[in-house]
Structures are given as C-alpha cells and as structure tokens.
Amino acid sequence: MLPDSTSTSRQVRRVLNQTSTAWVVLGVSLILTVIFWQLSAHAFFKRGQDRFLFRIEKETVTLVSRMRAYEQVLLGARALFAASDEVTRGDWYAYVEGLSINEHLPGIQGTGYAQLVRAEDKDSHLQTVRAQGFPYYDIEPKGDRETFTPIVYLEPFDERNRRAFGFDMYSDPVRREAMERARDTGWPALSGKVTLVQETREDVQPGFLIYLPVYHNQMPQDSVALRRAALLGFVYSPFRAHDLMRGLFGARDEDTEIELFDGTPEPANLLFSTSQKVRKARHNADKQIRIGGREWTLRFHSRPEYEIATVSVQPWIILFGGTALNLLLFAVMFSNARHVKRMDAAVLTLAQSRDRYLNLVDNVPGTVFRSGPKSTWRFHHLSPSIGALTGEPADAFLEGRVSYARFIHHDDTAGVKSSIDAALRAGTPYEVEYRIRQQNGRLRWVSERGRTSYDDSGKAQWIDGVIIDITERKLAETAIRELAFYDPLTRLPNRRLLDDRLRHALLASERSRCCGAVLFIDLDNFKPLNDNHGHEVGDMMLCEVAHRLCDAVRESDTVARLGGDEFVVMIENLGMDCSEATVKACQVANKILTALNREYRLGEHVHCSTPSIGLTTFCGQGRSAGQLIREADHAMYRAKEAGRNTVRVFEYDPTAAGDEASGERCAPPGQTSGSDAATADAAPKGPQ
Numbered sequence: 001m002l003p004d005s006t007s008t009s010r011q012v013r014r015v016l017n018q019t020s021t022a023w024v025v026l027g028v029s030l031i032l033t034v035i036f037w038q039l040s041a042h043a044f045f046k047r048g049q050d051r052f053l054f055r056i057e058k059e060t061v062t063l064v065s066r067m068r069a070y071e072q073v074l075l076g077a078r079a080l081f082a083a084s085d086e087v088t089r090g091d092w093y094a095y096v097e098g099l100s101i102n103e104h105l106p107g108i109q110g111t112g113y114a115q116l117v118r119a120e121d122k123d124s125h126l127q128t129v130r131a132q133g134f135p136y137y138d139i140e141p142k143g144d145r146e147t148f149t150p151i152v153y154l155e156p157f158d159e160r161n162r163r164a165f166g167f168d169m170y171s172d173p174v175r176r177e178a179m180e181r182a183r184d185t186g187w188p189a190l191s192g193k194v195t196l197v198q199e200t201r202e203d204v205q206p207g208f209l210i211y212l213p214v215y216h217n218q219m220p221q222d223s224v225a226l227r228r229a230a231l232l233g234f235v236y237s238p239f240r241a242h243d244l245m246r247g248l249f250g251a252r253d254e255d256t257e258i259e260l261f262d263g264t265p266e267p268a269n270l271l272f273s274t275s276q277k278v279r280k281a282r283h284n285a286d287k288q289i290r291i292g293g294r295e296w297t298l299r300f301h302s303r304p305e306y307e308i309a310t311v312s313v314q315p316w317i318i319l320f321g322g323t324a325l326n327l328l329l330f331a332v333m334f335s336n337a338r339h340v341k342r343m344d345a346a347v348l349t350l351a352q353s354r355d356r357y358l359n360l361v362d363n364v365p366g367t368v369f370r371s372g373p374k375s376t377w378r379f380h381h382l383s384p385s386i387g388a389l390t391g392e393p394a395d396a397f398l399e400g401r402v403s404y405a406r407f408i409h410h411d412d413t414a415g416v417k418s419s420i421d422a423a424l425r426a427g428t429p430y431e432v433e434y435r436i437r438q439q440n441g442r443l444r445w446v447s448e449r450g451r452t453s454y455d456d457s458g459k460a461q462w463i464d465g466v467i468i469d470i471t472e473r474k475l476a477e478t479a480i481r482e483l484a485f486y487d488p489l490t491r492l493p494n495r496r497l498l499d500d501r502l503r504h505a506l507l508a509s510e511r512s513r514c515c516g517a518v519l520f521i522d523l524d525n526f527k528p529l530n531d532n533h534g535h536e537v538g539d540m541m542l543c544e545v546a547h548r549l550c551d552a553v554r555e556s557d558t559v560a561r562l563g564g565d566e567f568v569v570m571i572e573n574l575g576m577d578c579s580e581a582t583v584k585a586c587q588v589a590n591k592i593l594t595a596l597n598r599e600y601r602l603g604e605h606v607h608c609s610t611p612s613i614g615l616t617t618f619c620g621q622g623r624s625a626g627q628l629i630r631e632a633d634h635a636m637y638r639a640k641e642a643g644r645n646t647v648r649v650f651e652y653d654p655t656a657a658g659d660e661a662s663g664e665r666c667a668p669p670g671q672t673s674g675s676d677a678a679t680a681d682a683a684p685k686g687p688q
Contacts, residue, residue, distance in 0.1 A: 017340040022333035026326055033322035041315035045282075048302075048310030052283040055255045056300040060287050063298070066248055067210075067291045069105050070237055071188045074212040077111060077235040081214045087113075089132060089153060096155035107247035108237050109198060109207075110161050112154035113214070114169055114179075115233040119146050129166075139168050149179065149234065160198045164238070167197050175209060181293055182211040183231050184224045190292030193262040193271055196238050205242040206271045208262070210292050212236065241271040249274070257281065257301040265297045275301075282307045366468035373424060373452060373460035379404070380462060389446070389469055391439025409435035409443065416448070424452055424460055433470065445474040487561040489539055490546035498560035498568055502625035505572050510620045515581035516572040519589055520614040520632035521549070523565035523596075524644040533605055540602045541609070548595040553588060568629065574617070581617050582649060589613050589647040597645070610645035612636050617649075 169175040182189035196207035219230035260272040283302035370381040396402040412434035423430030450465025485497035530538040558570040574581035614635030635650040
C-alpha cells in the first residue's frame with residue numbers, strides 16, 4: 001500500500017527542519033562543490049596539458065627533423081668522397097657553399113672533414129697540408145699517438161673555425177667515443193657534451209658534434225673489422241648548442257621553456273635552456289629522443305603566459321561561488337531549522353499552556369464560557385461541565401443544536417437579559433443569579449458572572465464568564481434564613497421575624513391608618529404533657545397547635561412561636577375604626593379558642609388542652625413592636641387569672657405608669673377607655 005502523500009510530505013518537512021540536516025546538506029554540498037571544482041580544474045588542466053603536449057611534440061619533431069637534415073648534409077658529404085678518388089679543398093668548399101646551409105639549415109657551426117692519419121704517416125700528412133698554403137699547420141694537441149684524426153677541411157673557414165684547423169679529435173675521449181661508434185656502425189654518431197675548440201673566452205657554449213665515417217671505395221665494409229680497416233676519416237659537423245637551439249626555436253618560445261640534456265636530465269648534462277632559472281611550472285614533460293645513436297632528453301615547462309592563457313577562472317567560480325551558495329543554503333536551512341525548533345517549542349509551550357488552561361478551566365467549579373456580545377448565549381467556547389449543569393453536552397451548545405436560553409426559568413429570563421444588556425451598555429462586569437431547568441426537569445440555581453471584551457474602536461467582541469451552580473448555597477441560605485427567622489419545630493416565624501413583620505405592619509398602619517391586632521396565646525397545662533408522655537409527644541402537640549392556628553387565620557396574617565408553648569398571631573387590615581378592629585380581633589381569637597379546644601390525637605395518646613389568649617390592637621406607630629407583644633402578654637396573664645381558656649383584651653389605664661400609660665388604645669365593645677378594669681372579657685368563657 002502506498003504511503004499517504006500528506007504523511008510523506010510531513011515526514012520530509014520534519015527531516016528538512018532538523019539542524020543536523022542543514023549540516024549534512026552543507027557537508028554534501030561542499031563535497032560536491034569540491035568535486036565539481038576538481039573536475040572543472042582537471043578539465044581545463046587537461047585541455048591545457050593536451051595543447052602543451054601537442055606543442056612539445058611539435059618542438060620535438062622540429063628538432064629531430066633538423067638533426068636528420070644535418071645528418072643528410074653529412075651523408076651528402078660522404079657521397080662526395082665516394083664519387084671521387086680524391087676530394088680537394090676546393091671541392092669541399094664548393095660542396096658546402098652549394099648547400100647554402102646558413103640559409104636553409106641555420107644553427108650549424110660548420111661542415112668539416114677529419115682525416116685518419118696513422119703515426120707513421122704523420123710527417124707526410126703535415127708536409128702535404130703545409131704545401132697547400134698552410135705553412136704553420138700542425139696537429140693539435142701535440143704528442144705521439146698511434147692514430148690521429150686532424151681536421152683538414154672545415155667550411156666556412158672563418159676565424160672561429162680556423163681555431164679548429166688541425167685539431168686531433170681522437171685526442172678527446174668524448175669525441176673519440178662518437179667517432180669510433182660511427183666507424184663501427186657506418187652510421188652518423190652524435191657525441192656527448194663538449195666544449196668546441198672554436199670557443200673563445202666570450203659566450204662559451206656547450207657543444208656537440210655529429211660524425212659520419214668515410215671509407216675506401218674499393219674496400220669491403222661488411223663487418224666492424226672490415227669497416228675499421230677501410231676507414232679514411234670522418235665528415236662531421238660541430239654545433240654550438242645555444243646557437244643551434246635559438247636558431248631552431250627562436251629567441252623565446254611563446255608557450256614553453258625548453259631544457260636539453262645530453263642523456264639523463266642532470267645539471268652537468270645540460271646543453272641548452274631557454275631560461276636561466278627554471279621555475280615550478282603548471283605543465284611539465286620530458287621527451288627522450290635518439291639522435292646519431294645517442295639519447296637526448298628534452299624537458300619542457302609551460303611559460304607563465306601560456307598558463308595564464310590556458311587557466312580559467314571557471315573552476316574558482318565554481319569553488320567560491322558554490323561554497324558561497326552552499327553557506328547561504330546552510331544559513332537558510334539552519335536558521336529555518338532553528339526557527340522551526342523555536343516555533344515547535346513555542347507551539348509545545350502554547351499547547352502545554354492551553355492544556356493547563358483547559359485543565360484549569362475544566363477544574364473550575366463552574367462552567368467557563370465565551371459567547372457573542374449579546375444576550376443570545378451563542379457560545380464560542382464552553383467547558384464540559386455544562387453537561388452536568390444542564391444535561392446537554394458542550395458540543396450541542398457550540399454547534400447550535402441546543403440553545404442555553406431554553407434552560408433559563410421563564411420567570412428569570414427577562415432579568416438575566418436586562419442585567420447583561422445593562423453591563424454591555426455601561427462597559428462593566430455583571431453578576432446575576434437565576435434558575436435553570438435541567439433536561440430532567442429539576443430546577444437549579446446558578447450565578448453567572450461575565451465581562452465584555454472590546455476592540456480598539458470600543459466595539460464589543462465577546463463576553464467571557466463563568467456559570468456556577470449555587471443551588472447548594474441557596475439551600476444553605478434558605479436553611480440559615482429559616483434557622484434565623486423560623487421555629488425549627490413548627491416552621492412558624494420566630495420572635496425575630498415577628499418583630500420585623502410587626503415593624504412593617506406598624507409602618508403600613510401609619511400610612512393607611514388601618515388598625516391591626518396582636519394575639520398572645522399560651523397553652524394551659526402543657527408542662528404535665530411533656531412530663532408524663534415525653535418531649536416527642538409535646539413536640540407533636542406544638543406542631544398540631546401551629547397547624548390549627550394557621551388554619552384559623554388568613555394567609556396574610558402572621559402566626560409565630562415565641563418559644564415553649566407561647567404563640568403570637570398578628571392580624572392586619574382590621575378597619576379604620578379601633579372599636580371595629582377590636583371586635584374583629586375578638587372574633588378571630590374566639591375562632592382560635594374553639595380550634596385549640598378540640599382534642600389532640602398524638603400517636604397513641606389522646607390529649608385535651610385549652611389556650612389562654614391576650615389581645616391588643618394598634619393603629620399607627622404610637623407603640624413599638626415590643627410594647628405590643630408585652631401588652632398582649634399582659635392581657636394573656638389576665639386570661640390565666642380569669643381561669644384560663646378565655647380571651648382578654650388589653651385595656652389602656654391612663655393612671656398606670658410605663659407602657660400602659662402610652663399610645664392609643666382600642667376599647668372593647670360596650671367598654672370605654674379609662675374604665676376601672678384593666679381587661680375585659682371578649683367572649684364567653686369556654687371550658688376551664
């Protein structure tokens with residue numbers, strides 16, 4: 001199965017984004033650059049070398065051809081002797097002059113003939129030559145030897161060549177070796193390096209000679225011995241090496257430096273050099289040639305001009321340009337790899353930060369959200385805890401399949417929207433508490449806090465906030481409120497809540513001038529019930545009393561338990577007239593009296609009990625809540641004194657001090673304020 005192209009490209013990018021890859025690419029590219037540089041340099045060197053070799057081949061051929069031409073001159077001279085029984089000095093001059101050697105074959109010092117003279121023929125030889133017009137002729141060097149080979153003919157017979165006239169070349173070992181080799185082989189023989197006798201003190205040059213034997217025409221020459229016996233002498237040509245080579249190659253060759261060695265290329269064997277000091281050249285070559293049975297070594301060196309002409313800057317452009325490009329590529333790849341590495345580190349850091357943030361958000365006790373800047377609850381981000389809060393997963397809200405608005409209790413929706421819109425207009429944070437109905441139908445209380453983010457132009461972008469489930473807090477608050485304001489046994493308001501409601505009732509009465517009443521109820525003989533049957537039965541009794549009291553009054557009235565078996569009932573809106581209010585309050589009191597007189601079924605026990613009720617009325621804020629309760633309590637004690645199970649109304653006594661001497665009073669029917677009695681019966685007594 002072929003790998004996925006996206007995965008492959010990702011792997012390639014990952015490899016390319018490594019710093020090690022940049023180093024590898026740099027190393028490989030530098031190696032390739034060096035290889036291409038070497039190949040290019042070698043190509044140019046090879047081209048220059050080929051041209052150089054062609055040039056030296058040409059020079060070698062020129063030298064060999066010239067030396068072959070000189071040999072031909074000597075062969076012609078020998079032919080002259082072979083064609084005549086005697087070659088005179090005039091014949092020799094005519095022959096050499098006819099060759100025009102200086103024009104056609106420049107560089108030769110001369111062409112001569114050396115006669116073989118045995119020791120016994122020396123005197124006759126001297127007489128013969130002296131008779132030809134050379135009275136001072138003699139064989140040099142002087143001395144007795146078995147055989148002499150004095151030079152007798154030498155053309156051109158100029159001043160320099162006259163120095164060689166009569167010179168016995170057999171006397172020099174180097175010359176003699178070449179002469180004997182020529183004698184024995186019958187072919188031209190080249191001598192080793194010598195100094196010609198023609199040399200003067202100025203411009204002394206190395207020299208050499210070519211010898212060709214001349215034999216008797218009538219004598220056989222088939223063997224070395226026969227050739228030695230038939231030898232007459234030698235035709236030869238002396239050469240000054242520098243003059244020959246300069247004439248052959250010019251004063252200065254344009255491409256090459258040339259060194260000519262007699263035999264091996266050693267300083268002692270140097271015949272000619274175009275340069276006084278040979279430098280280390282780019283192109284060098286040695287050529288061995290064989291002339292006249294002797295080996296010469298031609299050593300060639302390229303000249304600076306030739307090297308400049310054949311050397312190209314292209315290899316250096318490849319080297320330095322390629323290196324620069326490689327370094328640039330390396331810099332780009334390396335910096336890119338480091339940048340990618342930093343970016344990867346930054347991405348990793350951001351991812352870790354994001355994960356920590358998401359982990360933090362997910363662990364926040366609530367639902368973290370980001371929504372649009374409107375109270376439409378279109379979420380851009382929502383933590384997963386929304387699922388536990390609403391019963392729907394976060395994706396459902398983010399994808400728009402579910403609207404958060406439908407979970408908000410319909411009674412709270414308007415308030416929530418109003419709070420958010422007000423915060424958007426004011427640019428301030430908001431906090432709102434409301435109820436939501438979960439997917440399973442249960443109600444939960446939540447607290448939503450949010451803050452709006454704005455752009456530079458002041459336009460709202462989004463709202464960031466958190467929704468916290470505060471149901472438990474609400475339940476706790478309710479429990480605390482009930483503990484603070486309600487009796488935990490009967491669930492009736494306690495003294496604190498009663499005082500608060502009384503104060504509100506007095507304020508309302510002050511505004512409306514509508515009268516109200518306070519009834520203080522105490523159960524008769526309740527303690528024996530607790531003592532005989534236990535507190536559980538007593539508690540059941542108190543709860544039943546609370547229930548009957550609530551049934552006996554209106555929902556707007558307040559029934560409170562002060563503690564023990566004492567209860568208080570506050571009645572409002574009893575009319576504008578105090579007497580009428582007292583009558584109505586007495587009616588309610590009698591209703592309560594009747595309700596509490598019914599027997600009580602307390603589990604397995606049946607109990608009968610009666611209440612004692614004290615009543616006082618109020619209109620306005622003439623008296624405090626505490627004073628009203630004390631008045632009702634005072635009236636209740638009058639009911640106790642009257643035999644229990646009865647109702648007594650508190651009457652104002654203007655002669656009494658303290659509370660009883662202050663505030664307005666409502667008198668009971670048929671009794672005027674200021675009567676001697678402090679209390680009056682409000683209804684017929686029930687059973688005691």
